[in-house]
Amino acid sequence: MDNELIIREYDIYDKPKLIEILRSNVPKYFDVSEVDDFKDYMDNEVEKYFVVELNKEIVGSGGINFENDYKIGKISWDIINPNFQGIRIGGKLLKHRIELLKSMDSIEIISVRTSQLAYKFYEKHGFALKEIHKDYWAQGFDMYKMIFEG
Numbered sequence: 265m266d267n268e269l270i271i272r273e274y275d276i277y278d279k280p281k282l283i284e285i286l287r288s289n290v291p292k293y294f295d296v297s298e299v300d301d302f303k304d305y306m307d308n309e310v311e312k313y314f315v316v317e318l319n320k321e322i323v324g325s326g327g328i329n330f331e332n333d334y335k336i337g338k339i340s341w342d343i344i345n346p347n348f349q350g351i352r353i354g355g356k357l358l359k360h361r362i363e364l365l366k367s368m369d370s371i372e373i374i375s376v377r378t379s380q381l382a383y384k385f386y387e388k389h390g391f392a393l394k395e396i397h398k399d400y401w402a403q404g405f406d407m408y409k410m411i412f413e414g
Contacts, residue, residue: 267318269353271360274313274325279306281322282315285345292346293381295402305341312364313341316357323348326357328365337365339376339386358389362412374412383408390414 274282283303290296305327306313313327324344328337339361344354365371376386379401383393391410400407 268320269356270317271314271357272317274306274310274315274327278315278322278325279303282306282325282343285322285324286343288346289343293379294343295405297402302341302343312361314357314360316344316353318348318353324353324357326354326361328361334368334370335372337361337368337371337374339374342378342382354385355389358386362389376410376412378408378410380406380408383410386410 283299286294286299286302290299309329310327311329314325315322316324316326324342326342327340329340330337339358342354342357344357362374365374376391378386380396383391387393387410390412392413393408393410395407395409397407397409399405
């Protein structure tokens with residue numbers, strides 16, 4: 265297989281394609297209201313954000329945000345094009361960010377907030393469920409807070 269997978273830093277020019285990928289995951293994994301939340305995130309909240317390219321095509325993205333003087337690293341806004349889900353691209357992107365966070369001396373906790381629709385993915389990659397909040401993101405989209413335990 266000569267698939268070339270690249271994980272690189274987000275560029276503002278990636279934004280339209282990433283919005284398109286997010287929309288392709290509505291309503292299966294995201295509520296339509298989250299499209300505007302994602303746009304706001306990209307405009308105002310990006311601290312570290314990465315894009316995944318497969319054979320020079322953008323197929324997904326995911327970020328890291330920080331809290332508590334860089335003691336907490338938060339995995340944020342994981343999105344993979346539905347046509348490329350289930351082939352370990354999301355896992356490679358997650359591993360890339362976990363390794364980056366582990367390399368930072370200040371990081372004590374790695375967390376993620378996800379939904380009931382994706383928490384099993386994070387569980388499979390070493391995260392443990394700590395809290396559930398019903399209808400947090402939108403009606404029918406619960407928030408599952410998870411902590412990385414390796």
